[in-house]
Amino acid sequence: MSVKFIKETDFNDFVGKMMEARTVVGPVAKKTKFVFGELESVDQLRLDYDVTILPPKKLFFPPRQDLLKFHGQKGTSCICPQPKVLFGVHYYDIKAIDQTDFLFNENNADQNYLANREATTIIGTTIQNVSPRAFFGSVGKNVNPKGHDGFLTRINGGWVFETLTSKGRDLLDFGKFIDADDAQKAEAAKVNTEEKTKSPEKIKAEGDVVAQKVRKSFSEDELWEEFAKDCFSCGSCNIVCPTCYCFDVQDNWNVDQHSGARTRSWDGCLKADFAECSLGQGACENFRETKGSRFRHRIMRKAVYSNEKLGGPACVGCGRCSLSCTADIADPVNVINRIVEG
Amino acid sequence: MACGTCNCNSPEIENLFMPKEALITETKWMTKDTKHFVLKWADGSKVSHQPGQIVEASLFGFGEIPLGFATSPTQENSFELVIRQVGRVSTALCKLEAGDTMLIRAPLGKGFPLDELRGEKVMIIAGGLGIVPTRSLINYITDRRDEFKSFTLFYGARNPSELLFKEDLVKWRSSKDVHYFETVDGCCEEDNWKGNTGVITTLFKQAEVTPDTKVIICGPPIMYRFVMMELYKCNVPHENVYVDLERRMKCGVGKCGHCQINDKYVCIDGPVFKYSELDSKEEAL
Numbered sequence: 001m002s003v004k005f006i007k008e009t010d011f012n013d014f015v016g017k018m019m020e021a022r023t024v025v026g027p028v029a030k031k032t033k034f035v036f037g038e039l040e041s042v043d044q045l046r047l048d049y050d051v052t053i054l055p056p057k058k059l060f061f062p063p064r065q066d067l068l069k070f071h072g073q074k075g076t077s078c079i080c081p082q083p084k085v086l087f088g089v090h091y092y093d094i095k096a097i098d099q100t101d102f103l104f105n106e107n108n109a110d111q112n113y114l115a116n117r118e119a120t121t122i123i124g125t126t127i128q129n130v131s132p133r134a135f136f137g138s139v140g141k142n143v144n145p146k147g148h149d150g151f152l153t154r155i156n157g158g159w160v161f162e163t164l165t166s167k168g169r170d171l172l173d174f175g176k177f178i179d180a181d182d183a184q185k186a187e188a189a190k191v192n193t194e195e196k197t198k199s200p201e202k203i204k205a206e207g208d209v210v211a212q213k214v215r216k217s218f219s220e221d222e223l224w225e226e227f228a229k230d231c232f233s234c235g236s237c238n239i240v241c242p243t244c245y246c247f248d249v250q251d252n253w254n255v256d257q258h259s260g261a262r263t264r265s266w267d268g269c270l271k272a273d274f275a276e277c278s279l280g281q282g283a284c285e286n287f288r289e290t291k292g293s294r295f296r297h298r299i300m301r302k303a304v305y306s307n308e309k310l311g312g313p314a315c316v317g318c319g320r321c322s323l324s325c326t327a328d329i330a331d332p333v334n335v336i337n338r339i340v341e342g
Numbered sequence: 343m344a345c346g347t348c349n350c351n352s353p354e355i356e357n358l359f360m361p362k363e364a365l366i367t368e369t370k371w372m373t374k375d376t377k378h379f380v381l382k383w384a385d386g387s388k389v390s391h392q393p394g395q396i397v398e399a400s401l402f403g404f405g406e407i408p409l410g411f412a413t414s415p416t417q418e419n420s421f422e423l424v425i426r427q428v429g430r431v432s433t434a435l436c437k438l439e440a441g442d443t444m445l446i447r448a449p450l451g452k453g454f455p456l457d458e459l460r461g462e463k464v465m466i467i468a469g470g471l472g473i474v475p476t477r478s479l480i481n482y483i484t485d486r487r488d489e490f491k492s493f494t495l496f497y498g499a500r501n502p503s504e505l506l507f508k509e510d511l512v513k514w515r516s517s518k519d520v521h522y523f524e525t526v527d528g529c530c531e532e533d534n535w536k537g538n539t540g541v542i543t544t545l546f547k548q549a550e551v552t553p554d555t556k557v558i559i560c561g562p563p564i565m566y567r568f569v570m571m572e573l574y575k576c577n578v579p580h581e582n583v584y585v586d587l588e589r590r591m592k593c594g595v596g597k598c599g600h601c602q603i604n605d606k607y608v609c610i611d612g613p614v615f616k617y618s619e620l621d622s623k624e625e626a627l
Contacts, residue, residue: 067359070402073443077357107610108595111355218624246599249359249592251405260403262359269599277590278428280375280471285563287589287603287625297602297625305605 001169004177005184007158014175016042018085021174022121025059026087027052036086047088047154051131051318055242056086056093057100060116061266067112067249068262075262079111081119085171088125088152091195092136092316094145096242097122099310101147103245106309112264121167124151127195133319135201135333140312142207153188160188199317201333205340207313214303217339218296225292227335230327231270233291237298237321237330238268243314246274269301270294299335358595361400361445367420368440372506376426376471377436378412381444382419389413389421393478394453394586394614398594399423400445404434408591408609410475411449414482424474424506450594454479454558454584454614462556465494467569469542469561473497473506475586475613476560480510484519494521494549498542498561501526502533523548546572553577558614560586566627570617583617585627 006014018024019039027049028037034049036056054063066078089097097117104113124145150168153160160180163169180188203210217223238244248267253260267274274294275287288294302315315332322331363384370378383389391411400406407429412422423444427433438444464483468476483490495514499505505526514522523545525538538544542565551557557578559569566585573583589601589608596610604623606612620626 067357068402073363073402073445075360075402075445077354077360079355079357104597106596108358108597110358110595110597112357112359115355245597247593247597248600249406249598251400251403253403262402262405264598267598267600269602274600275590275602277588279562279588280426280428293625300604301602 001163001165002172003180003185003188004161004163004172005158005180006161006175006177010176011159012042014177015039015045015087017174018087018171022085023082024085024087025056039087045088047125047152048128049088050127050129051090051134051320051323053320053324054240055096055318055320056089057097057242057245059084059086059120060097060113061100061104061245061247064263064265065112066261066263069259070251070262071259078261079115081115083119083121085121085123087123089122089148090127090136090318091124091145091192092134092318093242094122094124094148095140095143095316096318098145098147099243099306099314099316100245102310103306121150121171122148123168123171124148126153126191127198128154130198130200131319131323133201133322133331134199134317135203135319136317137196137199138201138203138333139315139317140207143310143312153191155184155187155191160184162188199319201317201319201322201331203317203333203340204337207307210313210336210340211304211307213340214299214336218300221292223339224296225290227329228291228295230329231291231295232326233270233272233294234326235268235271236324236326238270239266240320240324242316242318242320243302244268269297295329299332302332303336359447359593361398361406361447363443364421364446366438366440366442366444369438372424372508373504375436376424376506378506379423379425379438379444380420381423381446382421384443388418389415391415391421391449391478392453392456393482394451394475395449395478396451396475396591396594396609396613397423397446397448398450398591399425399435400431400447401434401438402445405431406447406592406594407431407435408450408594410586410613411478412474414478414480414485416482416485424471426471447594451591451609451613452611454586455616456482459556460489461491463491463493463552463554465496465551465555465557467496467542467557467559467561469498469565470500470504471506472560472562472565472586473499476558477507477510479558480520484517487519492521493519494523494551494555496523496525496542496545496549498525498527498545500528502529502535521549541568543568543572546576551576551578553579554582556582556584558584558586563588563627570627580618580621581616584614585617585620586614587612587626589613
């Protein structure tokens with residue numbers, strides 16, 4: 001659409017004006033880490049963040065989301081999207097949002113996600129600091145982010161703002177933007193190319209080779225049990241993953257014991273009972289009973305199962321799972337490299 | 343209808359999770375823990391499912407459970423469900439009686455491939471509660487008997503008191519429309535059981551199964567591999583075998599991940615699968 005420039009000295013004024021008009025969610029500090037949170041003041045915004053604890057999917061697919069409310073046996077839908085600007089998303093997280101957009105839309109369109117997504121304007125930004133476990137430069141290299149409405153790149157003296165949709169262009173009204181010149185555009189392109197080389201960890205094979213070799217390793221039960229030996233089955237790797245979207249659905253009563261809500265909450269395939277079924281008369285069957293089988297399922301989902309429909313792996317290399325895993329066994333780089341290197 | 347969250351009067355957006363009301367017209371305990379329900383849609387609509395498709399049945403405040411339709415769409419004005427009391431939701435649903443309302447999302451998933459079964463010899467092997475979803479096909483075949491060649495049914499239960507659809511069994515035992523064979527795993531003297539005793543595979547001695555038979559299997563997880571071994575002996579190719587799988591189908595719309603087997607979601611890609619589609623998928627059977 002258009003490529004604009006805003007001076008560093010005008011940038012906070014732009015964010016402030018946008019906040020007056022819109023609800024803006026962006027990276028903010030939480031003790032020594034970062035989270036996506038609703039901005040209350042301009043100086044809270046930390047576009048120099050490395051990675052957030054939870055991915056931005058929580059805006060469209062909250063950790064707990066009421067699907068229906070009920071009074072007795074009468075239900076009402078809870079889909080009520082609130083317009084927001086999601087500001088300052090790294091490119092790997094935009095790629096993850098592209099995947100959840102596709103997955104919640106395919107087969108049966110789930111408006112509980114899609115309506116929130118539609119109401120959100122997403123502005124991406126350059127990775128200024130890199131998370132210590134990130135590997136975004138070596139995964140899904142052929143897949144480019146596409147679902148955002150604009151992208152901000154920090155260059156000398158200010159920011160280049162590329163608007164990609166009308167939702168992104170609308171934000172130009174809030175700042176003193178001028179057309180970017182060729183030198184500024186070239187500098188922005190260079191910054192964005194270079195950022196992809198900065199992730200410290202590296203998967204040592206291309207996506208299709210990884211998919212083939214990981215799929216082939218399915219029957220190596222001993223290997224998978226070894227990978228998962230120290231797993232606590234806590235599901236933290238699932239919870240922090242920007243492309244995980246499994247959930248549980250539970251009904252909860254209000255205090256009146258008459259009304260309540262049917263609510264979905266994030267679930268994870270690493271949890272021990274995730275694939276368990278009651279068969280009646282005290283019997284049950286767990287279709288992924290061992291830690292190794294659950295660990296394998298996650299890696300297969302990320303590296304193999306969905307590749308065809310997503311056009312690449314269902315992992316974007318953010319490194320959040322590696323950071324969150326208490327036993328430090330979740331890192332896909334270690335698992336995949338060990339498999340591809342035999 | 344206004345938005346349920348903030349009464350903002352925004353236009354209502356279709357919600358996949360909104361159930362429809364079904365009115366219960368009859369109920370009957372089939373065993374001490376398993377109840378039979380006859381229902382009709384409260385809005386008067388006719389049934390529109392295929393044999394083998396599933397429903398998510400619920401009561402607000404308790405939750406949803408996946409069930410198979412127990413009736414064929416040839417029965418147009420009502421449908422039947424069978425619920426075994428196992429957990430919180432099924433126990434609550436089993437307390438419902440005629441005149442009560444059950445909440446249903448249906449039809450979900452893919453059922454039996456009728457186009458591939460028409461004009462063929464069909465055999466159904468049902469163990470335990472597996473008779474419930476396969477009854478949707480059994481009734482379909484017996485209602486449209488001319489469309490199929492020979493029809494054989496194996497049914498096995500744990501003991502005689504666990505046999506479901508006893509009125510149907512009486513009909514099937516004497517019917518010319520179905521070659522019916524039954525067995526129980528075990529029985530005691532009071533059961534006065536005169537039929538076959540032993541696991542379901544013992545019935546293979548009594549029936550002739552030719553390689554061109556289309557075979558449908560539905561039962562407890564342990565049953566599949568032993569039945570497949572028998573079908574192998576009868577030279578039935580994998581392409582002719584269909585399995586109706588049970589998984590924890592929580593959302594029923596291919597999103598929540600609980601029923602995933604490799605790249606398949608049982609709730610939308612199944613619950614009925616061609617065996618040849620699954621034999622490379624390690625966690626399927």
